[in-house]
Amino acid sequence: MEGNSRKITIRPYKVSDADDFMIYGGDDRVTRLTRWDTFTSREEALAYIKDSCIPHPYCRSICLDDRSIGSLMITPGLGNDRCRAEVSYALATEYWGCGIVAEAVKIAMPEAVKEFPELVRLQAHVLAENKASQRVLEKLGFLMEGLLRKYICHKGEVTDMIICSLLVTDLIS
Numbered sequence: 066m067e068g069n070s071r072k073i074t075i076r077p078y079k080v081s082d083a084d085d086f087m088i089y090g091g092d093d094r095v096t097r098l099t100r101w102d103t104f105t106s107r108e109e110a111l112a113y114i115k116d117s118c119i120p121h122p123y124c125r126s127i128c129l130d131d132r133s134i135g136s137l138m139i140t141p142g143l144g145n146d147r148c149r150a151e152v153s154y155a156l157a158t159e160y161w162g163c164g165i166v167a168e169a170v171k172i173a174m175p176e177a178v179k180e181f182p183e184l185v186r187l188q189a190h191v192l193a194e195n196k197a198s199q200r201v202l203e204k205l206g207f208l209m210e211g212l213l214r215k216y217i218c219h220k221g222e223v224t225d226m227i228i229c230s231l232l233v234t235d236l237i238s
Contacts, residue, residue: 073168075125075137078118082126083111085133089157097220098195099155123177127156127169134160137169139177141184149186150177166201178233185233190216193225207231
């Protein structure tokens with residue numbers, strides 16, 4: 066992907082993204098690393114886009130030449146947790162290892178800071194086995210804060226997670 070003139074952007078989801086969404090949302094290799102179940106139909110993807118992505122405070126489609134190839138969410142906390150937001154993402158396997166997620170999150174972070182003025186901390190919970198995602202976050206300047214042992218029931222198995230964070234002040238410096 067390096068040296069290629071194709072443009073990576075992020076934008077709000079559109080209902081017309083359903084077919085492209087199925088490429089990654091319907092792929093077990095992608096969804097095994099997310100909290101999503103694998104989508105099995107265009108209708109299911111369309112409902113998810115309409116009911117979850119579009120109304121979400123910050124859910125973006127990661128696009129290559131305006132074609133949806135992945136998903137990026139920054140979910141702000143509520144009430145006393147409004148100082149932090151959870152970063153999550155998924156990408157079509159064809160584009161793994163190309164730096165696309167890092168580029169998309171780099172675009173999103175300053176937007177999120179503007180959109181959520183009380184935000185002080187961005188954080189990500191990553192499956193301990195997902196070393197590639199941990200490397201993406203490290204490349205972006207996130208610090209690994211620790212291992213959360215047997216933290217989540219994921220796809221029927223209780224498993225460990227890594228928590229990483231980046232302070233808004235780290236973005237400025």
